Amino acid sequence: MAIERTLSIIKPDATNRNLTGKINAKFEDAGLRIVAQKRIKLSMEQAGKFYEVHAARPFYGELCEFMASAPVVVQVLEGEGAIAKNREVMGATNPKDAAAGTIRAEFALSVGENSVHGSDAPETAAQEIAFFFSGLELVG
Numbered sequence: 001m002a003i004e005r006t007l008s009i010i011k012p013d014a015t016n017r018n019l020t021g022k023i024n025a026k027f028e029d030a031g032l033r034i035v036a037q038k039r040i041k042l043s044m045e046q047a048g049k050f051y052e053v054h055a056a057r058p059f060y061g062e063l064c065e066f067m068a069s070a071p072v073v074v075q076v077l078e079g080e081g082a083i084a085k086n087r088e089v090m091g092a093t094n095p096k097d098a099a100a101g102t103i104r105a106e107f108a109l110s111v112g113e114n115s116v117h118g119s120d121a122p123e124t125a126a127q128e129i130a131f132f133f134s135g136l137e138l139v140g
């Protein structure tokens with residue numbers, strides 16, 4: 001399988017509870033390398049732009065307010081089949097459906113406050129990485 005890169009976000013519910021290290025350990029234990037990472041505070045406008053694809057959904061406002069409510073850690077994960085592997089490590093969007101041992105099963109509070117985001121396909125991974133990182137920040 002090809003080496004891929006995917007965009008990951010450790011969300012406000014997790015940074016508020018000081019879980020960044022525990023979540024990063026899950027990625028690294030699964031063979032994903034954290035090749036870029038920064039802690040930032042999103043504005044409502046930035047959160048809205050990032051989640052623009054969900055603009056018509058009833059939870060969009062709540063989602064943007066949550067993502068702008070406290071710092072997030074944005075990161076690029078790299079590895080064989082990294083996009084699918086990251087989704088496996090994260091678990092299902094709703095923690096009630098997430099498999100045992102996944103990040104969302106262990107740490108998520110609800111479908112909204114679900115601790116992590118991960119890109120869902122190669123095209124979105126490329127777009128989402130470029131949203132947060134410049135080429136100069138991606139040293140491998």
Ligand code: CMP
Nearest residue numbers: 059062063093111112113114116117118
């Ligand atoms: P994420 O992978 O970041 O992509 C979109 C996010 O919308 C998703 O994770 C959830 O956090 C959020 N989301 C999805 N469904 C709901 C919902 N029913 N209510 C609130 N937030 C939701």
